[in-house]
Amino acid sequence: MSSTPDDTQIPKRVRLSRDQRLCQLLDVAWRLAREEGTDALTLPRMADEAGVTKPVIYSHFGTRNGLLTALYQDFDARQTAVIDAALEACAPILEKTARVIASSYVECVLAQGREIPGVLAGLAGSPELEAVKRDYQLAFIEKCRKALAPFTGPKGIMQSSFWAVLGAADSLSHAAATGQITIEQAQDELYEIIVAMVSRSFHT
Numbered sequence: 001m002s003s004t005p006d007d008t009q010i011p012k013r014v015r016l017s018r019d020q021r022l023c024q025l026l027d028v029a030w031r032l033a034r035e036e037g038t039d040a041l042t043l044p045r046m047a048d049e050a051g052v053t054k055p056v057i058y059s060h061f062g063t064r065n066g067l068l069t070a071l072y073q074d075f076d077a078r079q080t081a082v083i084d085a086a087l088e089a090c091a092p093i094l095e096k097t098a099r100v101i102a103s104s105y106v107e108c109v110l111a112q113g114r115e116i117p118g119v120l121a122g123l124a125g126s127p128e129l130e131a132v133k134r135d136y137q138l139a140f141i142e143k144c145r146k147a148l149a150p151f152t153g154p155k156g157i158m159q160s161s162f163w164a165v166l167g168a169a170d171s172l173s174h175a176a177a178t179g180q181i182t183i184e185q186a187q188d189e190l191y192e193i194i195v196a197m198v199s200r201s202f203h204t
Contacts, residue, residue, distance in 0.1 A: 022060055025050055026074050029067060030115065038118035041067060068119050069128045075116055076136050079108040080143075087147050094151040094198060101144060102169075102190035106183060109173035137166060148194070153202035161197050168193050 016024065028050045032040045043064060047054045061067040083104040090100045123129035141162040148157065169190055176186035 018060075021052075021056070022070075025052075025057070025060055026070065029071055033071070033115040033118060038068070038115070038122050041071075041122070043067065065123060065126050065128045068122045069132055071119050072116070072123070072129075072132050075112070075119075076132075079111065080139070082108065083143070087143075092150060094148075094195065097147050097151070098191050098194040098198070099187075101147065101194055103187045105140075105169045106173045106176055106186045106190065109170075110177055110183065112177075141166060144194075148198055151198050155201065157197060157201045161200070165190075165193055165197055 025046065029041055029046060032045070032049060041064065043057045043061065044054060046067065047057045050057070057067075061070060083101075086100045086104050087097070090096050120129065141159070144162060144165070145157065172181070172186040172190050175181045176183045
């Protein structure tokens with residue numbers, strides 16, 4: 001005698017909003033990048049892994065570069081939230097603010113693991129990469145300008161000085177990531193550079 005399956009045992013398919021679907025797809029992409037490397041991040045593979053149709057993937061990312069760009073922006077947003085929280089909790093003292101900026105920058109680079117370098121390698125030479133990197137750089141410079149403004153001279157800090165600090169931050173973080181210097185050395189050196197930059201603002 002056949003029996004009717006209990007409807008309560010049949011999993012109901014939940015319809016996700018577009019934002020919820022994007023979060024799900026990004027989670028799938030990060031897992032693939034972590035487990036298999038960014039070469040596995042093709043749009044058809046993403047559709048298979050996420051259990052959605054290819055049009056859904058294409059509607060969110062358009063191209064593979066669009067997917068990689070979304071991953072870079074997702075990582076940047078997470079790390080920006082970490083830095084913002086650290087600055088918000090920081091006492092309004094130059095030394096403490098400079099220490100938060102220096103420590104947070106180096107730690108964010110080290111937190112990239114192998115996934116973000118793979119994403120950047122996949123985007124190398126593309127207009128998408130140049131655009132997202134420039135947006136990140138300008139946002140970081142503006143964040144530093146705002147955080148350090150209470151401690152600078154009347155004319156503030158020159159834009160060229162911020163770009164110099166950003167270049168030093170990248171170089172020091174890369175050196176720490178590759179083991180050429182320690183994390184503490186990178187953070188201490190960047191801290192000294194930031195404090196020196198603020199000090200020079202009183203003499204320009």
